[in-house]
Amino acid sequence: MSPHDQPLTTQFPAVDEAVILDYGLRAQARMLPYALGFFGVGLPPYLWAASYFMPPAFIVLSLTLFAVNWGFFHYLRAKSRALLTPEDQVPPKAFLARRMVYQGASGALWVAGLMILSYVAALSGHNAHIFLLICAGAAVGIIFFCTPVLRFLLTLGPLAATGPVIALKSVPGGQDLSNLAIGGMALALALGFILNRHLREHYQLAHDQLRLARERNAAVNTSESLSASKIALMHTLSDELRTGLKGLSASLHTGLTQASRAPAIRQHIYSALNEAQHLENMLVTTLDNDTAEQGLMQITPEALDIDAICVKVIEDFSAQATAKGLELALNLEAIPHKGAVMADGARVTQILSHLVSNALAYTARGRVELKVSMMAEDVLRVDVLDTGPGLDADELDQAFKAHTRIARTAAGHSGAGLGLSLSKRLISMMGGRIGADSTVGLGSKFWVELVYDREARRPVKPDTAPPAVAAEMRNSLRVLLLSNDSLRSAQLRDSLERLGHKCLTSTTRERALSLAGKVELDACLIATGPLNEVADADGRETLEAFLYRLRTSQSEAAIQILALLPQGDHADILRDMGVKPLILPQSEADLNRALSA
Known part of the structure; x- marks a missing residue:
């Protein structure tokens, strides 16, 4: 027979009989509220029937029997519950055996009580068959409550049915009723066997579900642990690499200021700086992406x-x-x-x-x-x-x-x-x-x-910095650098930042005014290119208009304006405009003194 011709069947892994028994005992213990309800519903018909033929002393005796049974029943149930283990574990055989004894004994109490009541009823008079039919109904209830555990169903169930049936056969007019009771008991036992079979499959499915849930939780925990380890490793590597890249960038910045003005050498240093910054950005982006995918990204609006x-x-x-x-x-x-x-x-x-x-x-x-x-x-x-x-x-x-x-x-x-x-x-x-x-x-x-x-x-923006910050920032200025020479601009920016100043760079006057209108500046450093028109009157007028707009853009303090001049050309004109001329070449120390003046 080929695999395609085989019948489709559902295969379940074998489950230990101890697990089946454990689930059955649990199910029976959970039925206690229903047993209480069953007893509460049956008690009034019992008292009504007993009042017709049973002496008051016998009624009191039976109620006393009920009370003793319930007391022992709750005691045995408590002893059984004390031996419970988690549902996802197989209980020790010793615990399981003791629970079987406790719960079996509690069921035997009710079987014995039912037999005593049936015997007393058979001796009480010619109307006893009415009371014995109620006892037969109680026997069906005991069969039902024994159903979750097959061993109890096979032993306690038939014993519970025996008392009312024998008593019915012994009373006048009870022969036909005993045959009816036997049929009813047999049907109850058959239904109990069918229900027990379905309950066993249910126990197996529940056990498989718990096992799969446990395996899934273990897999999730392992995955989360691996993800956390991965992110921790990436954080460590990222911190180490970023530290190295920052050191490399600092060395390149130092080399940039000391390098020759040859464009080729400076271009190589610029390329190295860009690559270092690019690698650092890639590290940050990759780490953030993994963190976001794991749902660990924190956003604080x-x-x-x-x-x-x-x-x-x-x-x-x-x-x-x-x-x-x-x-x-x-x-x-x-x-x-x-x-x-x-x-x-x-x-x-x-x-x-x-x-x-x-x-x-x-x-x-x-x-x-x-x-x-x-x-x-x-x-x-x-x-x-x-x-x-x-x-x-x-x-x-x-x-x-x-x-x-x-x-x-x-x-x-x-x-x-x-x-x-x-x-x-x-x-x-x-x-x-x-x-x-x-x-x-x-x-x-x-x-x-x-x-x-x-x-x-x-x-x-705070008006004043705290004392500790003010002391630290006393020599740190915010400088606007205006230059249309890219190499010279980069060199000056490096020098300013190395001196601890904050530098904003602009290549045009319009952009410089736009930046000045948005931030408070301490100084503006103008390189040679933007001052070429100082020699003629129209150029000076344009420059004065620019300087006026630059000064009025600052609301809190007067801005210091400096100009770098290659040969000192037009220094006097610039002084008259309120611009401090600096003759090139200027060292970093000279530049810092001029800015701090």
Whole structure:
């Protein structure tokens, strides 16, 4: 016979008879409330029937017998319950044997009591057959309550039926009723056997279910343990690698300031710096993606100053944009003064940083712009626009899938393909949306929509720093660097940051004024390029207008303006305009003294 010709049968693994017996004893113990109900329903008919033929002394005796039986029954049941073990374990044979004795003895009490009542009824008079029929009904009840355990059904059940049947045969007019009682008892026993068979299958299924649940829980615990170990290992490796990459970046920054002005050498150092930063970003993104997949990512919504976050993102990437010769612009449209974005500040910064980083990486020429605007009463939108290669509809759909990179644009750019998928997950957790619009050959616009709460209080920049922070920041200044020479700008930025100052970079006056209008500045350092027109009157007028707008953009303190001059040209004119000239070359110490003056 081929496998296909064999009959379909359900195969169950063999179960220990001890498990079957344990489940049967449990089921019988759970039937106690129903036994109490059965007794409560049968007691009134019993008293009614007994009142017709049984002397009052016999009635009192029978009620006393009931009370003693119930007392011993509860005692034996309590002794049995004390030996219970968890359902998902096979009980010791000694415990199981003792429970069998206790519960069997409790059933035997009622069988013995029923026999005594049947014997007393047979001696009480010619109307005893009515009372004996009630005893036969009680015997059927005992058979039913013995059904969960086959051994009790085979022993206590027939014994319970014997008392009423024999008594009926011995009383006048009870012969026909005894035959009826025998038929009823036989039917009750047959039904008990059928029910016991179904209960055994039920016990087996319940045991299999518990076993499978235990195995599943063990597998889940193992999986969670492996996931936790994996994440812990990745955290450790990430911390170690990031520490090494930060040290490498610091060494490269030092080498950049000390390197020759030869473009080739500086370009190699820039490339190494970019790769170190890229590797660090990949580590962070991969770790965050695994954490989010495990459901361990924590999001803490709070009221945010979205302007400050965008300015910080622009500051962080200005050097990279300058090195590639790209314009990096910030466009903050009118945002209501009342209300704030409700999101996790660190995650919003991470998402915008990834979008700007992608835009700079894939844009060969032109500009990248970060634009903030209101889309609705409760939605603020941040757009990242670039003049890169652009994507078609299918490529845009692939861009947001994990571990997927666009073959047409990914050549020459390394990455794990997780940034956009992680950003989508994070934005969804914050109740926002992310998407993109793009045209091949013209550029792309990736956008993020965040929840805006009109009733929230936007965080306010403190007027004064705490004493401990003030002492630490006394020599740290926020400097706006204006230069159209990318190499010179990078060198000056490195020097300023190494001196402990915060540096914002701009290549045009318009962008410099835009940045100055958003943040408080201590100084503005102008390199040689933007001062070429000082020699003629129109140029000086334009420069004075720029300097006036720059000074008036600062509301809290006067800004110090310095200019780097190659040969000291036009130093007197600049002094008259309130600009402090610095003659090149300048050492870091000279530059620091000039800024701190």
